[in-house]
Amino acid sequence: MEKNEFQDPLKNYFEPERIEKAPEGFTDKIMSRISVERSLAFAGKKAFGNYRVPLISGIVTLLLIVAAVLVPPDQTDTLFGSVLKVVGSFRLTLPEVGIFNGVGSSFPEWAIYGIISFSLIMIADRMLFGLFHKAGKH
Amino acid sequence: MEFKSDAYYIEQVLEGRINAYSHLVDRHKDKAFNLAFRIAGNREEAEEIAQDAFLKAFRSLNRFRKQSSFNTWLYRIVYNTAISLVRSRKKGILSVDEFPASMIDFLSYNANELEAEKDYRNSLVNFALQKISEDERALVSFYYYDELDIREISDITGISKPNIKVRLFRSRQKMLEIIEKVEKKNLIHDGKE
Numbered sequence A: 001m002e003k004n005e006f007q008d009p010l011k012n013y014f015e016p017e018r019i020e021k022a023p024e025g026f027t028d029k030i031m032s033r034i035s036v037e038r039s040l041a042f043a044g045k046k047a048f049g050n051y052r053v054p055l056i057s058g059i060v061t062l063l064l065i066v067a068a069v070l071v072p073p074d075q076t077d078t079l080f081g082s083v084l085k086v087v088g089s090f091r092l093t094l095p096e097v098g099i100f101n102g103v104g105s106s107f108p109e110w111a112i113y114g115i116i117s118f119s120l121i122m123i124a125d126r127m128l129f130g131l132f133h134k135a136g137k138h
Numbered sequence B: 001m002e003f004k005s006d007a008y009y010i011e012q013v014l015e016g017r018i019n020a021y022s023h024l025v026d027r028h029k030d031k032a033f034n035l036a037f038r039i040a041g042n043r044e045e046a047e048e049i050a051q052d053a054f055l056k057a058f059r060s061l062n063r064f065r066k067q068s069s070f071n072t073w074l075y076r077i078v079y080n081t082a083i084s085l086v087r088s089r090k091k092g093i094l095s096v097d098e099f100p101a102s103m104i105d106f107l108s109y110n111a112n113e114l115e116a117e118k119d120y121r122n123s124l125v126n127f128a129l130q131k132i133s134e135d136e137r138a139l140v141s142f143y144y145y146d147e148l149d150i151r152e153i154s155d156i157t158g159i160s161k162p163n164i165k166v167r168l169f170r171s172r173q174k175m176l177e178i179i180e181k182v183e184k185k186n187l188i189h190d191g192k193e
Helices: A009-013 A026-069 A079-089 A109-137 B006-016 B019-040 B043-059 B070-089 B113-132 B135-145 B151-155 B161-192
Strands: none
Touching: A009 A109, A009 B019, A009 B161, A026 B019, A026 B043, A079 A109, A079 B006, A109 B135, B006 B019, B006 B070, B019 B070, B019 B135, B043 B161, B070 B135, B113 B135, B113 B161, B135 B161, B151 B161
């Protein structure tokens, strides 16, 4: 059924040049909608970027609290209980820390472990901050 | 002003120069609007459809494969947007008696008879279009207004070529029947005056 293949009486009613034209300001309306959409998307992205670190931190803290409340340490019949049991069976032997021996300090041993742990956490924190800060710049 | 292809403006938009999209809109807005109008049947919905289609096209411009022309791709979006909107609307079908009475007397009021005749025929076609299904309206619009061939219509709508031929044949029959009824009614109307 190619065009002009047969006499098409309906064709007489159509005038392709008389198409319905888009109203005045049509292009401007579309461009405004695009601008609004883009600025909203950008604002959303920016807001998430600003609150990303505290948000992730909050979620992780919440998960830890929920886990601590919902999984009692003596419970062994759940998956968490099994994991806790396995972890508990490890014999954690901490190295003997003798850095203050020479200066004759009377520092308690737990304080030394505390200082080392705190230092490690600080280093991890600075590394993560650097990572997120760098990502935020892009 | 130097002519730039659609592909050039698409590249510009993808590189972040959003204003280049206005050239694409300007170039294709009338044809997109006309298709939306033929399917929806009124200017308000046609504008809504055409705007939504251009926005959808903008959002997915990075997914536009240059295998087809931008025109064909945009038409596909307009067609799908219009069909979904019209289907969700589920408007009742008009009866022949609902043909605008003002159009019946149009010839006698218009000074330029040739223009009046054209306006009358245009209204008659629009009216008949509203009496067929939205799919058929789109096919008729592609075939008679855009003068696309069956292969191009198939590319846009995703309907097979034999199926398009059958649907076009049925639409043509239905529309001619409606037009004949309206014209017969108009002759009776003119005879009474």
